Every structure is written in structure tokens, then in C-alpha cells.
Amino acid sequence: MPYLEVAGDRLHYRTDGDAAHPCVVLSNSLGTDLSMWDAQAAALATDHYVVRYDARGHGQSPAGSAPVDLARLGQDVIALLDHLHIDRAAFCGISMGGMTGQWLGIHAPQRFTQLVLANTAARIGSADGWLTRAAQVRQDGMAAIADGAAARWFTPAFIEREPAIVAQLVDRLREQDAGGYAACCEALAHADLRADVASITAPCMIVAGLSDPVTTPADGAWLQQQIPGAKLTTLPASHISNIEAGAAFSALLRAYLE
Template structure:
């Protein structure tokens, strides 16, 4: 297991694929998942990139650090990871919560990025009250209730039927997710609203939408594109976890953008 200690001696888990001499690509996971959600992209892109993926704090094998945190801390974790790996600049691709981390980086740490890919995300995801209620729920009852409804939020019915083993594996991992770490990220999402700051992003940016995503919609993606000068927009036939459900199309869009 590869890991390092960031602010407050919080251990973060990461994995690298590909040659260090290649351009670096950082992949950031969604709420309730871990770095394994990027397996298809890492396998396909490791020949062209030094692929770095990590478990967001409070997820997978990364600790949460105990104290409350916000989107700034999630962004600073990426900076700390790049510093740990002695990487001056990287392309960044984040999905959902990872996309919010990417937006924060694009606003506050643009010198560390070469490209920015924002997938299935928005500058403000959901309502604060709903996130805080979910945090209370999982701390009180565990992850069972959240896991029970996750498949319908993450994937289309057709994918759930056709790829039952993949769905079952990801839901099982969600059930095993640390409730306190998940709740801490819910609290961070509750307070994150980057809508007024997006125009500051001046990086080459690609926004990817899932055509059937009920959580962060195609309209959300169009709005993001409109706020970032020169941003490109792509859609893939998928719901919220589009890099899993439409892996070949997602990876092709990502590769084309990064190698253009």
C-alpha cells in the first residue's frame, strides 16, 4: 500500500500506474467510492500518463483526520500528494465530489495543474440541509440506508441489470465505508458553493456529463461550461458514475482532451 501523511498527520492512500517520466494525471473519486473506481481509466491511460489516484480522506484506506474539514482541505490534500511525489504539475480529473475538489484547485492552485476535467459535478451539489441530514443518518444508523439506494443514484437500470457484479461490488464497498469519514465529507459538501468563483478558472477545462445523471445533470454541466472561459463539454451515455458505466466513451473523451 502506498500512503503518505498530510496535514495533521492524516494518512492518505494512493496508487500510481505508468512511467514517472510521462505527464502526470491525477484521478479523484466520488463520495462513497475509492480509487478502484478508476481501474478502467488507469489501465487504458497508463501507457501515456503517470496515473496517480488516491482515496479522498475518509474514504477507502485514507483516514479522515478526525477534525471537521471543507473543500479547501480536500484540495490541499491533492497539493500535498503532488508535493509528496515531487510532481510540479499534473492534469486533474475528478468526478462528483472529486469534481468539486478540481474546481477548488482550478480557482486556488492553478499553477499546479495543466488541464482540468470536471465529471458529473456542479459548483454546488445538492442542498446543505440534505447533506447534513445524511451525515446525521450515517453516524446514527451506519451506511446501510445510504447503500440501499445508491445503485439507483449511480447507474441506469440497464447497467444495473447488465453489470450486476460490478454494481454489487461497489455497493458492498459502500456498506463497508467508514461512516464518520463519509459523514465528514457530507458536511464538507453541505458548505461548498463555488458558483461565484468559477470565472477565475483559466485552465484548459473539459466538463463531462452523464446523459442520464439525476444528481448532477447535463444542465449543470452546461452551466459549468458557461462559467469557465473556453471550457469544452462532452456527454456520455451513463448516469452519475459515468467513468464506470460508460468507461470506453469516458476514457476516449478524457484521452482526446489531454493529448490534443
């Protein structure tokens, strides 16, 4: 399994496809790992170089010792591109990964051909809410967060229709390192890009889930209105739309990148 040393810590990543093809980077949501993109990687790898990674403190990327903020999450992506000798890439991130994409569009526009910002917002939740969650998992572990995750991530119909998929994702969340999860909650507590997203110049597509209670369609519409030339698409899904509406998400992403 390949790892990259970044700021004294290890970042786990995976590549699929031919490195000679155009590159797309996939960035996971809070509490998941790079496997959440399995369907999209399979759909894109025939003619794209797909790079995905476990965000800091997630999956097989240890939380490490470096302070975590949105800038650090964005700089991890730049370090990964540099490590792979990729000058420019498309980027698709969901939820926390979508905030990372916004930061990259603001601070490293020369590195990205396109941005896909899925189920995200320029400000997600409230500082108090994130700090309370971080304190809870530091004290009590991941069980309480995992128990309520399915209802935040998926519609009731999907939970009933695909219990095995839901259970697998919730189990991964339950196994998440509490310190790494809490550190990213604390990063989100202080992440607010509302004053900056209008400076994004890369072509941008916003994807919103029609039933998303976390980052609502209104949040997506606000981003679309702020980012010059951005497009907005909605999918019949809740918060993790690339899994709940997997085929539609993959087709949408593939069409946009082409």
C-alpha cells in the first residue's frame, strides 16, 4: 500500500488507471475512507488516472502529530500531486472533501482543471456543534456517532433497500480513530469559506442531494450563485450521494470531466 510522508505524517493513497491519462483526485467525507469511491474509480479508470486517498486521520492515514485545519487538508492534496509528478488534475470531493476542494480552488487554482463539489457548503454546521462532537468522541469513542450515522448519510428508503452497504460504512465509521475524527471535526469548526468562494476561477460543478439534511440543496444553490460560472446538479439522495445514487453520480462525473 503506497504512503506519502507529509509534514511528518503518513498519507495513504491509491491510484487506478494509466498515469498517461488525465488525472482526477477523489476526496472522502468525514468518517469514511477512500473505498467510498470504489464505484467512481471503476467507472473512470478506463480513461482517467484516478488518485484517491484517505484524508488525514481517516482510514489508513494516521491522525499524526501535525495540527489539522482546512489548509492542512488542502496542502495534503498538493503534496500528493507533487509526489506523483502531476501538474494539474481535476478534483472531486464530497462533504469535508468538498470543502477541501473549495480551499484548493481558492488557494491553488493553477493546479486544477475542474472542481466537483458534492454534498458540501462553504460553511458546514456550527463551531459549537463540531466542537461538541469532537469532545464527545474524544471522551466516549466512536460508538455514539456511528449509531446515528445512517440517518445522517442516507434516506430511509436506501437504508431499507441496501442494509449491507449501510452497515459496512457504519462499521468503518465505528472503527475510525477517535482522535483523527475529532481533529477533523475541530478543523470543520473553524472552516468558513463564505467570504472567499467567489474567487474560485476553475470550472466548477456543485452536486447536491435532494434529501440531504447536512448540506442542503439550498447550500448547493448558494455555492452555485457565488462561484462564477458554476453549475448545479441535484441527485435523488441524502448526504453520501455518490453511494446512494452511485450510477447517476458516476455518469454525471464522467460526463463533466469529458
